[in-house]
Amino acid sequence: MASVLQSVLTTLLTNAEQEDTSESSSNETQSESPSTSGDPSSSSSTNPNATTSPNGALIPKPKKKLALKKPIQLPNNLTGLIKLLFSFGALRDWLKLFVIGGFVESCRRLTGVLYRKIVESFFITASFQEGDDAYDWVMVWLAKRPAWAKAREVEVSTKTFGLSGTNRAVMVPGDEDDAGVTLSGSSKKLAYLPSLASTYSLWHKGHWMRVSRTEKQKTYYSTEETLNLRQILLEAKREYLASQEHTISIYVSDSTNDWRYVASRPKRPLKSIILDPGIKDLLVDDARDFLASKQWYADRGIPFRRGYLLYGAPGSGKTSIIHSMAGELGLDVYIVSLSRAGLDDTGLNELISDLPTRCIALMEDIDAAFHQVLNRGELDGDSDDEDDSAPPPPDAPPTTGARTSRISLSGLLNALDGVGAQEGRILYATTNKYTSLDPALCRPGRLDIHVEFKLASRYQAREMFKGFYLPNHNQEPPAPEKEEKDVSDSGYSTTSKATPADTPNPTSPTASTTDLQVVTEDKEKERPIPTSFFGNSHWTRGPKLTKQEVEDLANKFAEGIPERQLSMASLQGYLMGYKIRPFDAVKDVAPWVEKELIERVKRQERSEARRKRAEEKRKAEEAKKKEEAEKRKAEGKEETTEETKEETKEEVKS
Ligand SMILES: Nc1ncnc2c1ncn2[C@@H]1O[C@H](COP(=O)(O)OP(=O)(O)OP(=O)(O)O)[C@@H](O)[C@H]1O
Numbered sequence: 001m002a003s004v005l006q007s008v009l010t011t012l013l014t015n016a017e018q019e020d021t022s023e024s025s026s027n028e029t030q031s032e033s034p035s036t037s038g039d040p041s042s043s044s045s046t047n048p049n050a051t052t053s054p055n056g057a058l059i060p061k062p063k064k065k066l067a068l069k070k071p072i073q074l075p076n077n078l079t080g081l082i083k084l085l086f087s088f089g090a091l092r093d094w095l096k097l098f099v100i101g102g103f104v105e106s107c108r109r110l111t112g113v114l115y116r117k118i119v120e121s122f123f124i125t126a127s128f129q130e131g132d133d134a135y136d137w138v139m140v141w142l143a144k145r146p147a148w149a150k151a152r153e154v155e156v157s158t159k160t161f162g163l164s165g166t167n168r169a170v171m172v173p174g175d176e177d178d179a180g181v182t183l184s185g186s187s188k189k190l191a192y193l194p195s196l197a198s199t200y201s202l203w204h205k206g207h208w209m210r211v212s213r214t215e216k217q218k219t220y221y222s223t224e225e226t227l228n229l230r231q232i233l234l235e236a237k238r239e240y241l242a243s244q245e246h247t248i249s250i251y252v253s254d255s256t257n258d259w260r261y262v263a264s265r266p267k268r269p270l271k272s273i274i275l276d277p278g279i280k281d282l283l284v285d286d287a288r289d290f291l292a293s294k295q296w297y298a299d300r301g302i303p304f305r306r307g308y309l310l311y312g313a314p315g316s317g318k319t320s321i322i323h324s325m326a327g328e329l330g331l332d333v334y335i336v337s338l339s340r341a342g343l344d345d346t347g348l349n350e351l352i353s354d355l356p357t358r359c360i361a362l363m364e365d366i367d368a369a370f371h372q373v374l375n376r377g378e379l380d381g382d383s384d385d386e387d388d389s390a391p392p393p394p395d396a397p398p399t400t401g402a403r404t405s406r407i408s409l410s411g412l413l414n415a416l417d418g419v420g421a422q423e424g425r426i427l428y429a430t431t432n433k434y435t436s437l438d439p440a441l442c443r444p445g446r447l448d449i450h451v452e453f454k455l456a457s458r459y460q461a462r463e464m465f466k467g468f469y470l471p472n473h474n475q476e477p478p479a480p481e482k483e484e485k486d487v488s489d490s491g492y493s494t495t496s497k498a499t500p501a502d503t504p505n506p507t508s509p510t511a512s513t514t515d516l517q518v519v520t521e522d523k524e525k526e527r528p529i530p531t532s533f534f535g536n537s538h539w540t541r542g543p544k545l546t547k548q549e550v551e552d553l554a555n556k557f558a559e560g561i562p563e564r565q566l567s568m569a570s571l572q573g574y575l576m577g578y579k580i581r582p583f584d585a586v587k588d589v590a591p592w593v594e595k596e597l598i599e600r601v602k603r604q605e606r607s608e609a610r611r612k613r614a615e616e617k618r619k620a621e622e623a624k625k626k627e628e629a630e631k632r633k634a635e636g637k638e639e640t641t642e643e644t645k646e647e648t649k650e651e652v653k654s
Pocket residue numbers: 272273274275313314315316317318319320321430431432453568569570572
């Protein structure tokens with residue numbers, strides 16, 4: 001340090017010397033200049049550097065040698081050096097500035113550190129990462145805080161945060177009573193999000209909290225608050241779940257084998273699914289009993305899992321009952337799409353083990369993941385298995401063609417009950433091809449309960465008819481004026497509003513063939529409220545039927561439906577065309593059924609022809625393969641014979 005200071009001082013002193021020298025020389029120059037330009041006498045008297053000779057000429061005085069007579073002695077101790085430094089004015093000012101600046105900066109940093117320490121000791125900071133459930137809870141909770149509505153700077157988004165239907169209104173604080181903010185006719189709601197890099201302060205139950213949103217690799221929220229964090233999170237979760245009370249969440253697997261939330265669906269009431277008596281009760285009671293029996297399973301060492309296989313005719317309500325059960329049991333649905341391209345055994349295992357503990361895993365069309373029939377022969381890789389020679393089941397898919405996914409049967413079996421299989425989950429598998437499933441897949445422990453869904457019975461047809469037209473006394477009638485305006489509703493294409501085609505007319509054939517009566521003005525008071533679960537916006541346009549009238553009509557309708565010939569989906573499709581015309585629905589049912597049955601026969605013929613073609617193609621390919629194999633075998637033999645001959649010749653020669 002001292003040596004540095006010494007070298008600095010030396011430089012400074014040298015500079016000072018040079019400055020003095022230049023000053024002196026400039027003085028000299030100045031003193032010379034008047035003698036050359038002015039009167040010598042006057043110059044001599046004024047010029048101190050010249051003397052006058054006896055002849056009057058100016059004789060310049062000899063030049064003074066400019067040199068430090070006494071060079072400054074550099075002190076060799078630190079104190080002396082500092083003293084010397086302070087003897088230079090400019091340096092002194094610089095040093096003062098340096099010291100004051102350093103002091104101010106240190107104070108600033110110290111205050112920052114102290115502030116953070118205080119904040120940390122009084123506040124709790126929590127970060128929520130986008131994509132996590134807790135993030136959605138906190139978002140919905142924040143949106144519901146009144147203070148949030150006063151925020152001056154927000155980011156507007158149409159994200160739903162897992163909410164659907166009317167619940168989405170919470171995303172727009174203060175807008176809950178609106179019919180719904182619509183964006184150019186869409187039903188999307190607006191959400192106010194904290195804008196990036198802004199900090200918001202709000203009070204909650206007497207506590208101050210700050211909310212800031214920052215973006216790193218992912219966006220996340222961080223809150224600093226004085227409240228018990230657990231309490232706030234629980235509150236947020238409670239409010240979120242309350243918002244979701246009437247919906248179920250649907251998750252699907254993405255290409256990275258993670259579960260991704262896709263949508264919320266309103267719960268479908270169980271009564272809207274019409275099955276033969278006892279089936280619904282069996283499914284619901286068994287699932288309820290299972291969910292309540294965790295300890296029972298644990299005591300007996302039985303894996304806490306339950307599987308249901310719903311099989312049968314297409315459009316008979318398999319998928320619908322699963323969604324309805326999810327609502328009834330309050331479980332989310334995780335759809336495992338076995339035919340997703342790129343899904344292999346490892347991916348499937350990961351997905352199944354990542355399922356939450358209480359949920360519904362849904363595998364639709366479990367047979368469709370494999371183009372080949374799932375059987376033991378394939379599983380064991382034993383091509384000579386006697387099963388192979390047996391003809392495939394009548395509805396078995398063709399056994400050739402590329403697989404859509406890389407799932408093997410053993411992979412699926414492992415995923416269902418291997419070590420990684422999640423406890424507490426309910427598995428629903430559906431198929432239209434029960435006979436094509438391997439018994440190993442269907443055994444208890446994997447798929448414990450098998451329920452057949454048949455084509456519609458007369459009982460189901462009757463109940464569906466009643467569901468469309470029966471008064472529902474739990475609902476308030478909608479305001480007629482409002483309904484008048486609603487022309488966008490429907491699902492049917494005919495019938496003018498003024499004279500519904502179904503309104504019995506004394507002279508019309510419909511009226512003459514039925515004993516039902518038109519509801520008169522007097523009856524209007526006890527006017528029935530329409531359909532329980534197929535919507536009610538069109539009810540004012542239809543005839544007002546009493547319960548008994550609907551039951552009579554339903555019986556007539558059911559009589560026209562052949563037992564187990566048509567699917568419930570087709571019946572629903574038919575009735576949708578007669579939403580406000582129950583009389584016509586009954587009247588037209590016979591010709592419709594006839595047409596449907598003819599269509600069905602045609603469809604069956606087409607499918608049989610397709611199956612035959614596929615079978616022939618398969619046989620032809622097999623024969624071709626066999627022929628090629630034999631040809632290769634023969635060629636191989638010939639080559640070997642030639643080679644043996646050559647070798648013998650060589651041997652003989654040698
Ligand atoms: N039993 C039923 N009760 C009420 N509606 C039904 C019933 N069966 C089918 N539907 C109606 O038919 C439509 C199709 O039903 P769903 O998808 O549940 O049939 P599915 O058996 O799963 O058909 P698939 O085997 O082709 O997948 C739905 O809109 C549903 O409302």
